[in-house]
Amino acid sequence: LNHNAAISINHQGLDILLMGKGIAFKKKVGDSIDVNAIETSFVLKNSENMNRFTELFITVPPEVVACSERIINLGKIKLGKTLDEILYINLTDHIHSAIERHEQGMLIQNPLRWEIQRYYPDEYAIGVKALELIGRDLGISLALDEAAFIATHFVNASLDNPFNEPQKITEIVSSIEQKVKTTFKTELDEDLIDYYR
Template identity: 50%
Template structure:
């Protein structure tokens, strides 16, 4: 491999045998090296290639200032997340997570710890991602000798929630989604004066529906509204209280988010709420 660009003493962009530019990292790998020099393979500890050129460029720029130990932590956590979450992750996670970990460590060493008011809601609605965040905190604390807590685990979890969307327009919605889901859930709890079994299948279905519902609100999208008025009228009589509760959600969302819930949205909300409270 030949060096195309040195980033710092420990990182460089090199061209492999297939003519593809890859990021190579290792202690002293680029020390006193110039463009065209051969990479000392024995010094290579890590290589990385990202398919998206813009993301690769961003990550390359990031590596200039981020210690290799922190890049290594980020990669370890991403590999753990791929197994734990079991979903394809957008390559931007390499940039966002590495940058976040770098800044979190920097703040922690300065004695600055950020609170996350939505941490327990993130833990409830995204348990696998939160578990990844907790693993990340453990790895960071052990290797960097800092004292990050569950607040930071929730921040990291959000990066993985966002990275599960390949569509860039759907990224960075996790906080807004969590907030709306909690608001809707609280309306239902208050209306029926109850708590829910968070391990039940109906609760899982309800929260899953709310996540997609919240995503549509934030993106200003609706279901293709079919002629559901007759069915909705039937549900209004058969499931009077769930329907009235759905109306309260409709009024709240309209007032706070300037989003009009259609008949289809109202129908699905009513069905999910009726399942959730059927034994009350």
């Protein structure tokens, strides 16, 4: 992929993304990787997710990927839940986009921050802690509204949601979409990658 990342196959035959400083420097397909150079690894069982994560990794700085992984690990511990592997893609992409918006001076308010904080306090606490980690690891201070956005990624990734959760999530997303349309007086093109985010 680049000097700091390579795709390999683990002992179970699954694709694995390996990251580490200079891990793939001067390496060709088929060369072995020094195990001591591996700082982080991702095993995504779904090949489509692995392809999407690989594409994302090419554009996202490794330190953002590593920070996202730390946030996800924190979330797993705090929630004590199994989380869908899509979280690695969605949260990494969200954090990268939030940083880009921050650097461009674009602030997006979350009109549902209070509701998310009230109905999903554990996920919201993870979002707040995520902002601390982003500040510490990446030197960027994102607005508190981002904590609620990050929380929704954890809500969406929970595999043990009660049956009514998808309906609540859909209502929240629809409400956010309507607020964006109203605030920015625009229509959203659902075919664009930015809409998917």
